[in-house]
Amino acid sequence: MRSILDLQRDELRGLVGLFADIDETISTRGKIQPEAFEALWRLHRAGVKVVPVTGRAAGWCDHIARFWPVDAVVGENGGFYFFHDGKKLHRRFLYSEEERAGFRRRLGQVRERIASEVRGCGIASDQLYREYDLAVDFCEDVAPLPRDQVLRIVDIFHEAGARARVSSIHVNGWYGDFDKLSSSLLCARELLGVDLEQNPRAFGFCGDSPNDEPMFAFFPLSFGVANITPFLDLIERKPAFVTTKESGEGFVEVVDRILVARALRD
Numbered sequence: 001m002r003s004i005l006d007l008q009r010d011e012l013r014g015l016v017g018l019f020a021d022i023d024e025t026i027s028t029r030g031k032i033q034p035e036a037f038e039a040l041w042r043l044h045r046a047g048v049k050v051v052p053v054t055g056r057a058a059g060w061c062d063h064i065a066r067f068w069p070v071d072a073v074v075g076e077n078g079g080f081y082f083f084h085d086g087k088k089l090h091r092r093f094l095y096s097e098e099e100r101a102g103f104r105r106r107l108g109q110v111r112e113r114i115a116s117e118v119r120g121c122g123i124a125s126d127q128l129y130r131e132y133d134l135a136v137d138f139c140e141d142v143a144p145l146p147r148d149q150v151l152r153i154v155d156i157f158h159e160a161g162a163r164a165r166v167s168s169i170h171v172n173g174w175y176g177d178f179d180k181l182s183s184s185l186l187c188a189r190e191l192l193g194v195d196l197e198q199n200p201r202a203f204g205f206c207g208d209s210p211n212d213e214p215m216f217a218f219f220p221l222s223f224g225v226a227n228i229t230p231f232l233d234l235i236e237r238k239p240a241f242v243t244t245k246e247s248g249e250g251f252v253e254v255v256d257r258i259l260v261a262r263a264l265r266d
């Protein structure tokens with residue numbers, strides 16, 4: 001990993017958009033500070049495509065796609081992307097309604113097993129608004145769980161044949177062949193007309209935790225905000241750059257550099 005202070009303006013030459021995780025990347029200790037939300041607006045107004053990529057629920061993403069200055073939002077770790085075209089909301093799911101209902105039934109059994117085997121975890125308060133995944137809370141509305149218990153939750157998902165990822169607050173588990181990266185690439189190609197397989201430097205990515213690893217692995221311009229440090233031993237493919245500040249302030253550091261490079265280029 002390099003410090004963001006070593007990032008050269010030239011490296012941002014071909015960048016047209018930014019994917020960003022939300023929790024503890026755009027938000028700071030659970031709140032979006034004005035500077036971070038303003039940074040989204042600054043990108044938007046400068047014509048940089050902005051797409052949050054999150055493990056958060058479909059219900060949240062409906063709101064984000066409608067109300068935030070973004071081009072789209074990838075949610076539930078890649079189960080869909082939503083966007084608003086100025087008139088109406090569009091919801092692009094990777095699996096049909098029937099398939100999603102089947103996934104949720106199977107996750108109901110996993111949920112019972114986790115509840116009986118891991119003491120002290122909870123179910124995320126936004127579970128009702130999810131289309132695909134089961135979000136097990138280990139840090140948001142419950143007392144923080146020890147690391148080995150968090151990893152036990154991951155193991156239970158895997159034993160049940162589900163995928164699982166650890167964010168800063170939840171373990172998300174799901175059925176279906178997708179992750180944050182696969183759906184971000186799909187969104188860029190289908191909606192934004194950018195083939196990132198051909199041109200991975202067209203977008204940057206900013207994140208903070210192990211569920212962002214597929215994104216860190218793919219994007220040459222990947223940024224970890226400074227609070228990623230305690231999770232680094234859980235991440236094999238680390239971000240290319242790390243910011244000097246944590247959470248939303250780190251996100252603003254990334255945005256500032258993108259916009260300075262863009263202003264000097266134009």
Ligand SMILES: [Mg+2]
Pocket residue numbers: 021022023024025167168207208209
């Ligand atoms: Mg996060």
